Amino acid sequence: MRLTVAPLAIEAVHLSKKYPGGTTAAEDISFEVSAGEVFGLVGPNGAGKTTTLRILITVLGPSGGTARVLGMDVVKDATKVRQAIGYVPQERAIDRFLTGREHLELLASLYHLPKAEAAGRIQEVLALVGLEHKADEVARNYSGGMKRKLDIACGLIPAPKVLFMDEPTLGLDVESRLKIWAHVRELKARGITILLTTNYLDEADQLCDRIAIIDAGRVKAVGSPGELKSSLGGDVVTLTLAQSDLGKVEALAQALKSLPGVRAVSTKQNLLDIRVASPEASLPAILGAVNTHGCHLEFVDYHRPRLDDVFLAYAGRRIKEE
């Protein structure tokens, strides 16, 4: 149970976005983000995460539903919302002919900061992302990771209470990813509410206090990664059968479902995902059933539920299947 004492930073109520021509990018999206939380919109490409985020940052009008950021309506009070939030876009939205500092100076002017305050803020965000020594170099010479740092610095210029990050580590190498994660944690520690989108489940697991699983434009589940994992009820045993046993998969799945301690079985070609209360108790019976059906095992895997199991359970497919 989540206590609702913390004030809401973001509130999405039945948001939808339909385009003329019939494409529906988002349908009936509802969730709440408390102040100080890191909240993740998790799903594959094209799921509607970015559409939802663009509505929340006021650059896209919803076709239905409402949304509030810090209590302000994203349509009616759009300008006030813009003043209060920061945005880190998905693309490296960088002007390669400008220096890092010039990006920040431009944004400071667009947020109407007085000169002295702007100078201080710019020093502060450059130090925070560790870009001081490269601040006066044109962005053309920046590496991918440095561009991402500049993106984040730009998002912090308004000293936002809520920061929106679209796929913050997409396409980055491992080292840069870890640095960006560290920045996100640092910002959370400073009390900034963060909403991020990601299609990396490990990122959601590592960074987010709570997540919304989104697929095909709809919210499939909302909760903390821990809650969602335990909601699956039990650990996962995955059997990989020999290709020659493809025809026996269904019969075996039926037999497994009737075993005591087995909660659910799902199949995909020669793979069986079996949810069990206790693997120690169920494994002998499972292997017994495999033998009675004359199936040949290629691989057995047992693990505690991971976020990709959660995604599979709620969205009906694995996130990397596209």
Add this chain to the structure above:
Amino acid sequence: MEMYLQEVGALTMRWVKRLSREKFSMLFTLFQPMVFWLIFFGNLFQRTANTEVVQAPNYISFLAAGVVVMTILNNGLAGGVDLLFDKENGFLERLMSTPISRTSVIMSRFVFVMTITSLQVLVILGVAYLFGVRPVTGFGGIVVIVLIGLLFGVGLTAISMALAFSVKSHGDFFSMLGFLSLPMILLSTALVPMSAMPGWMAALAKLNPMTWAIDAIRPLILTGWAAALPKLGIVVIVMAVFDTICLWGASRAFRKTLG
């Protein structure tokens, strides 16, 4: 109002900085291909062109007004290119997520393109001067020529920005520009006077706002205020209509993209 000026000022300075970082681009922007029309085309046809037909002491002095307006045309039509790239790489969305007036980005582009166009018109007139073209209306005439350029340029830049916001890819944008600009030039009085055109081309040229801009600028260079004044009256009306249509159409495209 003060906020608006801060926004537009900062955004305009960005365009200036971009231009100054690209040294070659800056050079080619100021001494752009239009200069070649004046120097090469002008000199090439110097002896072929009949001074009775063009009603000028020589072809270059006739052509000068045409090249001035061709410069305005090219600049205006290319005015949206940078916004197109901003749209494609997400920079525009970053700008629109800030609490700026929805018109600031567009306004900064107008200010920048109009400034560059005015400088280019002066460069063209300067090159023409080197080939002996002396505007008979003097300094006052040059000021009026720049003002006509601004009137025509606003509408063109608006079309270009609207196109930049509406097209699916930048390939579409550039092929449409290429498609527009040559007929605009050939179906105008830039290269030959209307009296020398086949009837059907002259009829089309009359519908081309570029013709009216050229016909107002040409007497400022060749004949004098008395001949120019009635043409100036007409060009103000034509441009008022042209700009109204362009800005109206463009504002619809802007609202669709920028909200």
